[in-house]
Amino acid sequence: MIEVKDDWCKGCNICIDRCPVDALEESDNLNRRGVRPPKLKEENECNYCRLCELICPDLAITVIPEEDDKKPVKKTLLTPVGGKLK
Amino acid sequence: MVEIKTADELNKKFLREGMWPTIFCNGCGHGVVLEYTFWALEELGLDMDKVIFASGIGCSSRLPGYINADGLHTTHGRAIAFATGIKAANPDFHVIIFTGDGDCAGIGGNHFIHAARRNIDMTVIMINNFIYGMTGGQLAPTAPLGSIATTAPYGNIEHPFDISNLACALGANYVARWGVSHPYQPIKSIKEGLEKRGFSLLEFLAPCPTAYGRRNKLGDIKKHWAWYDDNTILIEDYEKIMKYGTEEEKAQVKDKIQLGVFQDIQKPGFFESYEKLVDRLREKETKAKEGKK
Ligand SMILES: Cc1ncc(C[n+]2csc(CCOP(=O)(O)OP(=O)(O)O)c2C)c(N)n1
Ligand code: SF4
Ligand code: SF4
Numbered sequence: 161m162i163e164v165k166d167d168w169c170k171g172c173n174i175c176i177d178r179c180p181v182d183a184l185e186e187s188d189n190l191n192r193r194g195v196r197p198p199k200l201k202e203e204n205e206c207n208y209c210r211l212c213e214l215i216c217p218d219l220a221i222t223v224i225p226e227e228d229d230k231k232p233v234k235k236t237l238l239t240p241v242g243g244k245l246k
Numbered sequence: 247m248v249e250i251k252t253a254d255e256l257n258k259k260f261l262r263e264g265m266w267p268t269i270f271c272n273g274c275g276h277g278v279v280l281e282y283t284f285w286a287l288e289e290l291g292l293d294m295d296k297v298i299f300a301s302g303i304g305c306s307s308r309l310p311g312y313i314n315a316d317g318l319h320t321t322h323g324r325a326i327a328f329a330t331g332i333k334a335a336n337p338d339f340h341v342i343i344f345t346g347d348g349d350c351a352g353i354g355g356n357h358f359i360h361a362a363r364r365n366i367d368m369t370v371i372m373i374n375n376f377i378y379g380m381t382g383g384q385l386a387p388t389a390p391l392g393s394i395a396t397t398a399p400y401g402n403i404e405h406p407f408d409i410s411n412l413a414c415a416l417g418a419n420y421v422a423r424w425g426v427s428h429p430y431q432p433i434k435s436i437k438e439g440l441e442k443r444g445f446s447l448l449e450f451l452a453p454c455p456t457a458y459g460r461r462n463k464l465g466d467i468k469k470h471w472a473w474y475d476d477n478t479i480l481i482e483d484y485e486k487i488m489k490y491g492t493e494e495e496k497a498q499v500k501d502k503i504q505l506g507v508f509q510d511i512q513k514p515g516f517f518e519s520y521e522k523l524v525d526r527l528r529e530k531e532t533k534a535k536e537g538k539k
């Protein structure tokens with residue numbers, strides 16, 4: 161489960177952009193800043209890697225793993241990749 | 247002690263209630279550095295009554311205001327001097343300084359140099375966004391060549407300060423540079439810096455979309471953040487490529503900014519040596535007194 165403190169989110173969309181399994185999208189509700197905080201997609205592969213939680217500049221996200229729902233962890237974006245030649 | 251597992255619990259423990267959300271712009275990297283610091287403090291299990299923060303002036307220097315701990319928000323560039331005072335008054339405190347590139351490498355440069363040289367026990371977290379963010383985008387001494395700033399409208403022609411390199415040359419005990427978009431190494435590194443006696447510097451390259459990114463046409467927030475991935479390289483990879491890579495590979499990485507731990511040594515810190523000095527003099531004095539009897 162992903163909890164978002166709607167009023168803390170400033171709408172940078174870094175979480176959506178950086179999620180390694182593309183599990184997040186903008187929600188339908190506007191917060192009081194006029195931005196749409198993220199939510200998990202209806203169908204998603206979220207593996208609770210916690211990247212979105214750790215890099216949200218406004219500390220708006222909390223990831224709460226669902227214990228019985230184990231998914232393969234994909235760690236692609238968790239280490240600096242700048243050195244790897246593409 | 248209750249073990250903290252989620253960001254929500256972490257925030258409840260470390261954030262100063264009522265101050266959040268921050269004044270920072272959308273997409274600013276400063277908040278991320280704060281969160282990494284929280285995790286490092288939590289993982290070390292430091293007693294927050296024994297941790298004091300100090301900062302100067304700038305967007306980055308506002309960070310201690312968001313932390314539920316004692317802190318000094320001082321004058322521009324002088325945080326390190328105040329922090330030295332705290333440490334001198336009570337060496338039991340952990341002193342952490344949040345500072346910006348302008349605050350630390352610009353106006354506060356001399357304080358920084360001498361604190362590093364003297365190996366004063368403190369952890370300096372310098373957030374380098376290549377610009378004076380708070381005052382609207384004047385050129386910082388760390389800005390890459392060609393950067394556009396209000397005071398460099400035609401592009402920066404001054405060579406940038408490599409503050410991590412400087413700290414290494416000054417013999418600081420711990421020196422590391424990281425970006426904000428990959429969490430684990432920086433959190434581990436902050437922990438190492440905090441545990442280290444003597445001077446430690448953690449330099450963070452952080453996006454400032456408002457004053458730097460926009461002016462330097464680095465695109466929207468997403469592209470601006472990606473710039474740091476494309477233009478940085480882990481020091482280990484850099485060294486390997488420079489040693490064994492092809493000419494083409496070398497050309498690709500030679501201008502990238504290196505990330506990683508640059509120095510990790512253990513020279514005695516200032517206060518350690520000072521304590522020893524005091525002990526030695528005391529002993530000498532008692533001996534002299536005993537001699538007179
Ligand atoms: C003695 C003094 N000179 C100038 C200023 C104006 N001033 C405030 S913040 C700042 C620059 C801060 O830059 P930096 O440390 O990089 O922080 P950032 O906002 O980029 O995080 C300046 C020049 C001041 N407050 N005091
Ligand atoms: S990273 Fe944080 S502030 Fe940015 S869109 Fe996601 S929840 Fe909002
Ligand atoms: S926890 Fe990981 S996988 Fe799940 S939404 Fe966040 S970044 Fe994506």
Ligand code: SF4
Nearest residue numbers: 270271274305379454
């Ligand atoms: S001006 Fe730059 S450094 Fe200051 S809050 Fe905005 S993005 Fe962050």
Ligand SMILES: [Mg+2]
Nearest residue numbers: 346347377379
């Ligand atoms: Mg700055």
